[in-house]
Amino acid sequence: MASDTISFARGAPSLDIVDVEGLRDAATRAFTNDPGGATAYGTSIGYVPLRRWIAEQHGVDEAQVLVTNGSMQADAFLFATVVSAGDAVVVEKPTYDRTLLNLRGLGADVRAVHLQTDGIDVDALAELVESGTVPKLAHVIPNFQNPAGYTLSQDKRGALLALAARKDFLIFEDDPYRHIRFKGEDLPTMLEQDASGTVVYASSFSKTVCPGIRVGYLVGPADLIARIAKLATNTYISPNMVAQSIVYEFCVSGAIDGAIATVKSALAERVATLDAALAEHLPEARYTLPEGGYFMWLELPEGTDVDALLAAANERGVQFVKGTDFLLEGGENALRLAYSGVTNDRIDEGVRRLADAYRSLAAAPAPA
Amino acid sequence: MASDTISFARGAPSLDIVDVEGLRDAATRAFTNDPGGATAYGTSIGYVPLRRWIAEQHGVDEAQVLVTNGSMQADAFLFATVVSAGDAVVVEKPTYDRTLLNLRGLGADVRAVHLQTDGIDVDALAELVESGTVPKLAHVIPNFQNPAGYTLSQDKRGALLALAARKDFLIFEDDPYRHIRFKGEDLPTMLEQDASGTVVYASSFSKTVCPGIRVGYLVGPADLIARIAKLATNTYISPNMVAQSIVYEFCVSGAIDGAIATVKSALAERVATLDAALAEHLPEARYTLPEGGYFMWLELPEGTDVDALLAAANERGVQFVKGTDFLLEGGENALRLAYSGVTNDRIDEGVRRLADAYRSLAAAPAPA
Numbered sequence: 001m002a003s004d005t006i007s008f009a010r011g012a013p014s015l016d017i018v019d020v021e022g023l024r025d026a027a028t029r030a031f032t033n034d035p036g037g038a039t040a041y042g043t044s045i046g047y048v049p050l051r052r053w054i055a056e057q058h059g060v061d062e063a064q065v066l067v068t069n070g071s072m073q074a075d076a077f078l079f080a081t082v083v084s085a086g087d088a089v090v091v092e093k094p095t096y097d098r099t100l101l102n103l104r105g106l107g108a109d110v111r112a113v114h115l116q117t118d119g120i121d122v123d124a125l126a127e128l129v130e131s132g133t134v135p136k137l138a139h140v141i142p143n144f145q146n147p148a149g150y151t152l153s154q155d156k157r158g159a160l161l162a163l164a165a166r167k168d169f170l171i172f173e174d175d176p177y178r179h180i181r182f183k184g185e186d187l188p189t190m191l192e193q194d195a196s197g198t199v200v201y202a203s204s205f206s207k208t209v210c211p212g213i214r215v216g217y218l219v220g221p222a223d224l225i226a227r228i229a230k231l232a233t234n235t236y237i238s239p240n241m242v243a244q245s246i247v248y249e250f251c252v253s254g255a256i257d258g259a260i261a262t263v264k265s266a267l268a269e270r271v272a273t274l275d276a277a278l279a280e281h282l283p284e285a286r287y288t289l290p291e292g293g294y295f296m297w298l299e300l301p302e303g304t305d306v307d308a309l310l311a312a313a314n315e316r317g318v319q320f321v322k323g324t325d326f327l328l329e330g331g332e333n334a335l336r337l338a339y340s341g342v343t344n345d346r347i348d349e350g351v352r353r354l355a356d357a358y359r360s361l362a363a364a365p366a367p368a
Numbered sequence: 369m370a371s372d373t374i375s376f377a378r379g380a381p382s383l384d385i386v387d388v389e390g391l392r393d394a395a396t397r398a399f400t401n402d403p404g405g406a407t408a409y410g411t412s413i414g415y416v417p418l419r420r421w422i423a424e425q426h427g428v429d430e431a432q433v434l435v436t437n438g439s440m441q442a443d444a445f446l447f448a449t450v451v452s453a454g455d456a457v458v459v460e461k462p463t464y465d466r467t468l469l470n471l472r473g474l475g476a477d478v479r480a481v482h483l484q485t486d487g488i489d490v491d492a493l494a495e496l497v498e499s500g501t502v503p504k505l506a507h508v509i510p511n512f513q514n515p516a517g518y519t520l521s522q523d524k525r526g527a528l529l530a531l532a533a534r535k536d537f538l539i540f541e542d543d544p545y546r547h548i549r550f551k552g553e554d555l556p557t558m559l560e561q562d563a564s565g566t567v568v569y570a571s572s573f574s575k576t577v578c579p580g581i582r583v584g585y586l587v588g589p590a591d592l593i594a595r596i597a598k599l600a601t602n603t604y605i606s607p608n609m610v611a612q613s614i615v616y617e618f619c620v621s622g623a624i625d626g627a628i629a630t631v632k633s634a635l636a637e638r639v640a641t642l643d644a645a646l647a648e649h650l651p652e653a654r655y656t657l658p659e660g661g662y663f664m665w666l667e668l669p670e671g672t673d674v675d676a677l678l679a680a681a682n683e684r685g686v687q688f689v690k691g692t693d694f695l696l697e698g699g700e701n702a703l704r705l706a707y708s709g710v711t712n713d714r715i716d717e718g719v720r721r722l723a724d725a726y727r728s729l730a731a732a733p734a735p736a
Contacts, residue, residue, distance in 0.1 A: 010409070012408060012409050015403060015404045015407065015408070018403070018407045020399055020403040020407060021399075023399055023407065023610075024395070024396055024399035024400065027392070027395035027396070027399065027610075027614075028392055028395070028396060031388055031389075031391055031392035031395065032392065035383060035386070035388040036383050037580075038580055039383065039386045039388060039391065039578035039579070039580040039581070040380060040383070040578070040579060040580050041378070041380050041574075041579040041580060042580065069437050069582075069604055069607075069608065070604050070605065072603070072604050072605055073603060073604045076603055076604075098602065098605070101602055102602060105602065206409075210407035210408070210610075211407070211408060211409040211606075211609075212405075212406055212407040212408050212409060212410065212606075212608070212609030212610050212613075213407070213608070213609075213610045214437075214604070214606070214607065214608040214609070214610075234466065234469055234470060234473065235440070235441060235444055236437055236438050236440050236441045236444075236582070237438065237440055237466070237579075238579075238580075238582070239437075239582065240437065240580070240581070240582040240608045240611050241579075241580030241581075241582070242391075242395075242578075242580050242581045242582075242610070242611050242614065243608050243610050243611055245580075246395075246610065
């Protein structure tokens with residue numbers, strides 16, 4: 001890739017919005033304050049003080065929390081524990097590509113339910129369930145969904161909880177972006193509204209501390225968490241204690257609040273710039289402005305060939321992920337723009353290149 | 369457990385032999401010298417400078433190295449990639465309990481080959497192979513084996529390599545203790561003597577940096593490493609970049625050499641103390657003095673009930689792991705003592721308690 005390539009492809013923060021100094025200080029404190037805890041093997045539940053801090057944040061018992069090496073590893077543990085080959089599972093359509101891959105890898109019967117701008121189509125899900133396909137779990141990314149950027153409304157959260165309780169399936173609330181809301185009001189998690197133990201919640205510090213620290217976690221019913229902890233022990237003895245003790249120091253010092261404020265203000269600015277640039281250079285694109293998170297989903301006119309668009313874009317030094325990567329079928333005229341990794345001063349140029357790539361397709365002669 | 373319990377159970381270093389200051393300094397340098405590399409997602413191959421450093425240490429191409437979250441995760445990736453249910457695999461008898469567990473979890477046909485004081489019984493392995501049971505891989509811990517503390521002789525390394533090359537199976541050389549030799553001469557790894565790509569090598573920084581850092585690695589044929597890297601990507605995107613960049617700084621600064629020297633001199637002293645204490649308090653025990661590593665294997669007179677011994681030991685405030693935990697069958701009169709986690713001043717007292725527990729059994733009336 002060209003050295004000045006602008007990548008809207010990766011859901012990761014640019015370095016300017018990572019609190020490197022805060023992390024360095026947190027690392028110094030971790031080795032100073034708890035050298036034994038940071039350097040020894042822990043157990044698979046994670047670094048005990050961080051586990052306690054997370055439990056307090058969510059108002060749950062510590063026994064309901066498992067801290068892992070990133071939340072994707074948490075997902076993998078959960079899926080390996082509750083999903084067997086042939087089991088029905090529900091995902092959003094579109095959804096995070098790696099979730100799809102992992103579930104298919106397990107041989108799950110993956111049912112994709114349409115994602116609307118206010119979240120998963122709960123009526124369609126209810127219909128599926130009532131018709132006899134009760135999933136083992138429904139995977140939902142409630143806030144600023146990856147890849148669409150949409151957020152599940154409070155009404156739908158309630159409806160989903162009621163359906164899961166009545167039909168006895170798990171809601172897997174996959175919520176790494178929640179704290180990166182830069183517009184509108186926070187909505188309560190389904191976890192905190194759950195009266196019947198149907199929610200397993202996952203989150204991570206990738207978006208609030210940094211991705212390289214690889215710390216994520218699960219919150220769920222204590223018995224299920226205990227089963228997953230056993231699998232985690234057999235997989236890696238314990239997760240990274242150095243990293244988790246650094247995260248702990250970063251959190252309790254309050255550095256995390258400053259870090260989140262930095263990320264939110266930068267991302268709000270980028271979305272505004274992206275919106276203006278699209279209006280100017282690519283008015284054909286349809287999209288809903290995200291109120292938080294890393295992603296915006298773009299739909300181009302019907303008939304757009306996203307494979308060809310990506311090739312043309314790469315030639316022009318701009319990258320994105322194709323809509324088709326997030327769907328079992330469809331998405332040929334859609335794409336995901338991650339603005340998390342592109343500094344504000346590069347966004348207009350990136351959209352200019354994308355628009356140029358799009359025009360090159362429209363101008364190309366139809367195949368003979 | 370009582371607050372003054374002496375634990376010979378866990379293969380982990382006591383805090384006094386961990387270079388906490390060196391780690392703190394390495395962390396500061398990691399965030400200062402390469403903030404982008406330390407904080408961003410990497411890829412599943414690991415932190416690139418550390419991967420390169422490891423490749424140089426082993427004199428192999430970088431493409432042959434995968435750096436993981438601890439070597440147990442590396443084992444799990446390797447097994448998941450090459451072992452299917454029903455496949456024959458060879459392990460040492462006794463061997464590391466978690467390896468046994470993982471292989472059995474995969475449904476492998478686990479064949480245990482007797483471990484002698486100079487390593488796995490290669491003649492018995494050859495007989496097994498010649499009789500038609502060619503394993504997918506043979507798992508061997510060549511130096512200061514866990515749990516026995518024995519080391520594979522150079523003659524047997526050569527014989528094993530020749531057998532694997534001729535019969536086309538993998539040797540999985542699991543070698544985390546190599547650098548912790550405090551007596552005798554280093555032996556060349558099978559990896560470096562391998563002319564035909566039959567060796568996959570694993571090691572870790574748990575014993576030379578600290579276990580809480582959770583950094584391990586695999587070295588093997590580039591095509592196999594590439595397949596495992598793909599599985600790693602789908603499991604956790606990338607391993608811990610913060611931890612791996614700290615390890616890298618710890619290594620290139622030379623701090624690791626000082627750390628290894630500290631560990632070696634402490635462990636040599638502990639083994640001498642343990643030997644003297646056993647001679648004094650428990651002369652019934654038979655053992656071979658390890659020349660490195662963390663473990664000593666103790667055999668007590670035939671008929672000793674290690675379950676009862678463990679219970680009596682725990683009552684007296686001393687812990688160990690039962691021999692039966694490392695064997696598919698047998699080990700009832702054996703146990704593993706890990707001296708890595710017990711400071712020198714506690715060893716005599718620990719052995720005194722163990723001897724007292726043993727005498728309590730001998731004195732007990734036989735069951736009616």
